[in-house]
Amino acid sequence: MAKSEGKQSTPARNTTKSGRRALWLAVGAAVMWLLVGSWAGPLAGSLSDVQENDNATFLPSSAESTIVSEEQEFFATNSAIPILAVITHPDRSPLTAADQGAITEFLAEVPKLSLADGSRVGEYLESEQLFPLPSEDGKALLVNISVNSDRGAERIEDGEFAFAEITNTIRDYAVSFDTLQINVTGPGGFLADLIKVFGAIDGALLLATAVVVAIILIFVYRSPVLWLIPLISAGFALAVASGIVYVLADNGVLVLNGQSQGILTVLVFGAGTDYSLLLVSRYREELHKYSIHTDAIGAAIKGVRAPIIASSATTSIGLMCLLLSELNSNKSTGPVSAVGVIAAMLIMLTFLPALLTFPSFTLPILAFLVPAVVGFLLGLVTDAPLAPFAMVGGIAALTTVIMWIVFGVIRVYSESGGPFSRERFPAGRWAFWPKVPRLGEPDNKLTGVWSKLSGLVGRKPRVTWVSTALVLLVFAGFSTTLNANGVATSESFTNGEEIDSVIGQKVLVDHFPGGLGSETIVTANQGSSDQVLSKIAATPGVADTVPYVNPSTGDPTTVDGRVLFSVTLQSPSDSAQAEAVIGNLRTSFESIPDAQARVGGPTAVAFDINEANLRDRNVIIPTVLIVILIILIILLRAFNAPIILVGTVLLSYFATLGACAIAFNYIFDFPGADPSFPLFAFVFLVALGVDYNIFLLTRVREEALLLGTRQGILKGLTVTGRVITSAGIVLAATFLVLAVLPLVSLRQIGFAVALGVLIDAFIVRTTLVPALAYDIGKKVWWPSSLSKKDVFN
Template identity: 60%
Template sequence: MASIDTLTPTPKKPSTGRRAVWIAVLVAIAWLAISGFVGPLAGKLNEVQKNDNASFLPASAESTLVADEQVGFSDNTSFPLLVVVTRPDGAAMSAADAATAAAVAAAIPGLPVEGGGTVADYLDPSPIIPFPSQDGNAFLINVPINGDKGGEKLTDGELAFGGITTAVRELALNYPDLQINATGPVGILSDLIKVFGAIDTTLLGATALVVAIILIIVYRSPFLWLIPLLAAGIALSTASAIVYYLAKNDVLVLNGQSQGILTVLVFGAGTDYALLLVARYREELHHHDQHAVAMRAAIRGVIEPIVASGATVIIGLMCLLLSELNSNRSLGPVGAAGIAAAVIVMLTFLPALLIIPSVVLPILAFLVPTIIGLILSLVTDIPIGPFVTIGGAFAGITVIGWIIFGILRVTRPGWGPFSRQNFPSGSWVFWPKMPRVDDTDERLSGVWSKVAKGVGRRPRLTWIATALVMLVFAGFSLTLKADGITTTQAFVERTDSVIGQEKLADHYPGGLGTPTVVMANTSALDEVLSTVQATEGVAAVAPYSGVPAGAPGAEMAEPMIVKDRVQLLVTLSAAADSPAASESVQLLRDRVHAIAGADALVGGQTASQLDVDIASVHDRNIIIPVVLGVIFLVLMLLLRSIVAPVLLIGTVLLSYFATLGVCALVFDNVFKFAGSDTSFPLFAFVFLVALGVDYNIFLMTRVREESIKLGTRPGILKGLTVTGGVITSAGVILAATFLVLGVLPLVFLREIGFAVAIGVLLDTFIIRSTLVPALAYDIGKKIWWPSKLAKSPE
């Protein structure tokens, strides 16, 4: 089978190259137009986020069933903002302090909410009074916010929950002698919203900056780094618009974590595909004197591994549809949309930009700032006028520059570094080091040539030593603590709500303000009530009467009965988001479920978190085997082999457990994290296996191509040599983009970013560079069994 390297360039008519250029121009303009259309939708992605556990759970979850029943007891769902008042020195509250706490409580309803009335407009009809702690060191003010009203958007786009919390925190500044913290479900939610609101700016900007720096280092060209970055940006805006439309129409549930992962996934994977195409295009320019012919050859060479890689990641992500959690299930389509957009853009828009001659630069110089201005003008108050002016200036400067250079190229053919000879169309993007026909490909004599020769000399020792090192790290995976963390432990920084939760736990029963809810038949009320009271971990319990706590007659009110069902409000001793509280809820469920005729159900915030943890374990046990199975099938079809896919899956699994081992060591001893979310192992697995297989696909498809020409063992060394640089660069970029998740102050995102980064680097520098090629070299041609290639001569 003839290889691309040995093809003799076919003479082309002059019009062929011009036609290819005009097609490229049309493709580039089409994508820029699409970007201008979808950009405004992508900018609204924050508006369709949902970040509460209840929206993640399936309808069959016990806590969801309780929430559905609660609607019958009250049309309005109240969410408490808990204001904790203490002294900075921790001393007992004085009479003057008590008066101040009362003044704070009285002032809260009248506080103005920026962009929407006063706090009183969002309150449920319950008295706002300070409750002293039993130790006399704190006062607790429960501010009951109507769930429907609190979820409304203010004129500045912020949720009313956040505006109310901000108003209370600003009020606290007026009392410097006391420490006043706003916490509880509303306070914590407000801090989460603030974090996720930074995704559009902080995360996107940091990701683009990191990718740009690495591309500049990799390419060492003033032009080339811009092209993959522009293509990745258009891929992200396209994917974000698709996700926005699906989330807005309730096809999927989008949370802040999924949005953050989408950004780094598109930039990371898209840049990987760009590196692969650019490297192959550079290689083909050594063999073809027409850039259009070289690009066609490059696309033929990379389309199979890029499509196979994208398909593998998409299929792996879509396996998350088997999840019981809406948040996990939606991450599949969200990530799949991002990968699909990256594949399509990098195989169409990127090649077009690479072969467009320099005369098109003025068009791009004008369009890019103008489109950015259009997008910003639609989603912010920034006017488009300055961007049009900037675009015009860029275009004008570019036109003047290229007119001067053009005249010099025509009148003085051998002039300077920008002559036709030194600056040819189609390869100018590689300036100052542009590939030439018949040049020696430096990759065949570089560092990766030495690595390949080292693997070929002692393959068995190489793969055994490498595997043993990885097994040592994998052993530490058994020490990973992934049994969940509290809501306050989910923040890297000590936010106001975190400090408030700590104060609340110090002076009040941990579950105060966020009660666990028990539903039961009226006929079993007495037995259920006595059973709940006798359960370990329960601080207090009372039937729901519909009369607000603290209101006249609240203590004497009869239990409210709806459809022969009663509701018990249970205050737990432990903090509502703690593992101890989850254990108490599980114990409650075990005991009340055993009461005959009660049909009891246990819900509430703690129960919702418990149901999320239970569903996470279920998802892990179901999805991991399915992902392995479908990826094995993809590899088997791609490589026409059974042995090679088994080898690749085995090495990726080894890399996964080694990564978990490194994470266990770093999380516990370096970052000092309290633990990991229960969904961490599943997310890490999906990303590490799907993305880790990518690099093996890039390597082994080239190895197979070279094995057909040279034989298996020489083909392995040639494949490792020619792909080493580009795959290593791709791995570094993908690792760096996921590390960018660390700019957001959430433990889960920092952990998943670190895990994927470390896993990708292990795959890039150890698994793909030494373990896989050494093991494949040791096995020889049998690695292709049962295909015909397994019977070919070495």
């Protein structure tokens, strides 16, 4: 694109035919996205309504625990969700006859308790007759409140799952007993607590992410207006992505859980802001070269379009590799995240340029949008009346509009060069105020700290990349100490001392076999039942075994030649010890193949999920590497550079795992990590980490065509340094926001991605890659023409 001519050092008024066409295109893009946003916004607000957080729904139909669950349906009309109430004295003294009245009242009143829609708890139970089971030490009673699984999954009036509402209602009633401590735990209790935590994603996580991004953008841009434009664009991208995901989840195309929804929020804000930083930086650079701002935005889009599209494609395709997972939860995270990245890319290449291109009347538009957006966020996190805020927002918006009108009139009649003249607030440049980029002014990016750093890389490239690689290798060595063998459900909350289900589980284990109420299920052929019972009894960790009996006759039930046994384990059902028993049972049954014995139940579900995670690591990680390598080869039209990039990102990944192992073991004192942690960390770190190398190398290749490879590397590092490190800070900060949720798994993912992104942005991309490429020279582009000689256009 030819640069616009003009003798003035200030931008000319946009009156060209191409400029008017660009303005109309901007208006069209803005209107289109506003229409899409008006459709997606209401759906985004209901996204948590289509979540599924039950572990059993994550497994494929071929999993052994899934097959057992299907067999159970033939033995009983309905399966149940056990909610366990553990009754003790607060001081753990023995229960006495004096407590009988309160206990009897509790057992009788629980089925009569009213829910939000006016229905009774008893309408959802398998039986309204509740029976207490005393502990051997006489200090506790266990009450199994079995909720019909079909009725429990219904949504009641306030949108809550029935079993979660039942759990919370029982807890509210339990606190009325002054002399007893009643804790509600079991699978139903834990699931209700998880739903409560994930329900906070709509509000707390979104608000925290927006605030963090806003603070960083204000610091980066140092402008009272410019930070709002990328932030509003990112919010729009999230609304569009959430609307699409809602439609897909509501129609059963994918399974949405709380984890994937949380990742969607931070990923859209992080990736979207990264793309906006790249575009705005390039736009500022082009405004020093073009007098007409629409020409500058066109040149900026042309310059960043390829790396942004390549970045989003790399990230999206890498995330879509999660479709190869055996777990529905992992499968959903891939498409959900990919939708978010693509929405962010489209918004930042269309809606954001439109806002940047608009004249200064965008300011009053923002004055109306900002109160609306903030009001929407407050509406998600508080029940307080928003009328006062709306009044203040309306007054602020009206004041801004009046000031804009006055400002516009003064501007029209202002003398050239005056304080309100077009030269001070030119079209397409006003958002950068007070540091408005002018035509012909030197770009300070070429003389700042990044220029000095690139000079250091150019003087001592080998020392730079070797020393950097050695430091990363040291941290990578600690990756072998990472404990990713799973975390018990009772240990998955960071605030477990405040979670009733966690407290209740600890009380239960103190007085009963840990697996009581969450029994393991074994099915087998009737002819081999004695052998199966013998194997179960001989397996360490089993507390008790009973056959499933006909409720009417009391005789063991046989269905199509199959029998079912309920096995109580000694260890808590969510513990690693209990999962080990599952593995031992399945191994022991292999010696009696005619029995076709299978093991299911909550503990077996967790065991199968862990096994699937191990399988997914071995399949998905190599696939992601191959896919990303192919994309980089196509993008850079070379073999050596892509191999170097993938190698450095792998080194960064293992260094991050090593640093995480140190932090998890010695700083945060986490009990361990979920088996899916290394996989998620890899997918996000590799897919997102390679972005910065794409941003760098595409600019380096562009400059290499003009200056030669080595000088192109230094120029590319200089001009991209600030924007890429700023993007790294934004992305790291958004993922670190996951720490607001009291779940170990999300905090670990957030910490790992944040740390890995910072390593990529500040170490790998800043020193390792440019120094290594500089040391190799033009051969880095082999086998393209740039590898044979430096070509100058």
